[in-house]
Amino acid sequence: FFFNDTATTEIYTEQIVGSVRCVQETVPTKDELYLFTRKYDTDNDGRLRYSDFAEAFTPFQSEYQQLLTSRAPKGVEGLDDPIDVFSLETRRVFIRAFRSLIENEVRCEQVRQELNKSPFFSIHEAFKVIDSDRDGIILPFELRNFLEDNDVFLTEKELSYLIDRFNVKGDGRITYSEFVQELTPKSTRF
Numbered sequence: 001f002f003f004n005d006t007a008t009t010e011i012y013t014e015q016i017v018g019s020v021r022c023v024q025e026t027v028p029t030k031d032e033l034y035l036f037t038r039k040y041d042t043d044n045d046g047r048l049r050y051s052d053f054a055e056a057f058t059p060f061q062s063e064y065q066q067l068l069t070s071r072a073p074k075g076v077e078g079l080d081d082p083i084d085v086f087s088l089e090t091r092r093v094f095i096r097a098f099r100s101l102i103e104n105e106v107r108c109e110q111v112r113q114e115l116n117k118s119p120f121f122s123i124h125e126a127f128k129v130i131d132s133d134r135d136g137i138i139l140p141f142e143l144r145n146f147l148e149d150n151d152v153f154l155t156e157k158e159l160s161y162l163i164d165r166f167n168v169k170g171d172g173r174i175t176y177s178e179f180v181q182e183l184t185p186k187s188t189r190f
Contacts (some may be wrong), residue, residue: 004154007180011082021059028099028102029138029187031187032102032105032106033102033188034187035102035106035108035109035186035190036056036101036102037080037104038105038186039056039105040052040053041142042055048128051156056101057098057101058122060155060160060161060164084134087099098164107190108190109185109186109187110190111190112183112184112185112186113185115183116184116185121181123179123184125184126179127176127179127180129146130142130143130146132145132146136175136176137174137175138173138174138179139172140159140160140172140174143159143162143163143174147159166178166179168181
């Protein structure tokens, strides 16, 4: 486990910073890591389990998921530094991917805060507008219709990714609580 230098299955902010510093000079700030942790921490205890962390890096596309999960794990036993299990190029690619995930969370937080500051935006009203059949659930076709009515055209894959962003339960539908959770600011620092 790249970031974890202990025998636990949890990752702490300090471990992430230390591991990233091994590969690059610029490291994510504590505020950026807080947003990343908030997004992927499934039990909301402020720590990432291995499964939480792996979920952040697991591709959405099933063929890539299968490739990733079918690989046999490499052990770190006998290595002076567990990071040596990765080639330098793999480390760099991994860190770029990690940085992209963090930048995405920061941008999402900036949008949340912009919406929150707007006197013309209401999460409740936005949900009602998108939920065209007023059943308390946003279905993919409702989100697509809303976006297209506002000149935003997505592929099926992009729409699926957007639904997944909101849909915590994984049932392909967005509840009001999931909508509120995703659009409520998580920090005051951005």
